[in-house]
Amino acid sequence: MVKPVTTNHFDSALPLIDRNRCTGCGLCEQLCPTNAVEVYAGKATIVRPADCTFCEVCESYCPVGAIGRPFAIVFAPPAPRCTLG
Template sequence: MSEMPVIDQERCNGCGLCISVCTCQALLMINNIITIIEKEECTWCTQCEVVCPTGAIACPFEIVFSNS
């Protein structure tokens, strides 16, 4: 199985931007909170992390945090 991004569900505000950019259907909104569907193939495009306004998604194997 491929690696998956990490979601901090306490930071998610339910805006849905990550779903709109995801190319692989790996992200699903459940009760206004994003959940990763691990059986889907994530292409590790990192777009979900780029668009997330609250920093709730991290692709920890490629991204260097600059604002933590």
């Protein structure tokens, strides 16, 4: 088992885990494609923050809604190609 680490580089963009709501079911740990989330001390924990790709899988599948963000990540559409005439 890996102990959680803290970092200031990604903290503002990482999913927030409501430890009071989390049941420790482990679904987020099973589904995280980068293994950034583990159940530690009975609660979901971001143990490898640098590995989080912000894919929202953990947020989407949490059965009790314990994982989320205070904001949405929205990607801008690609800019149209310009041609010089």
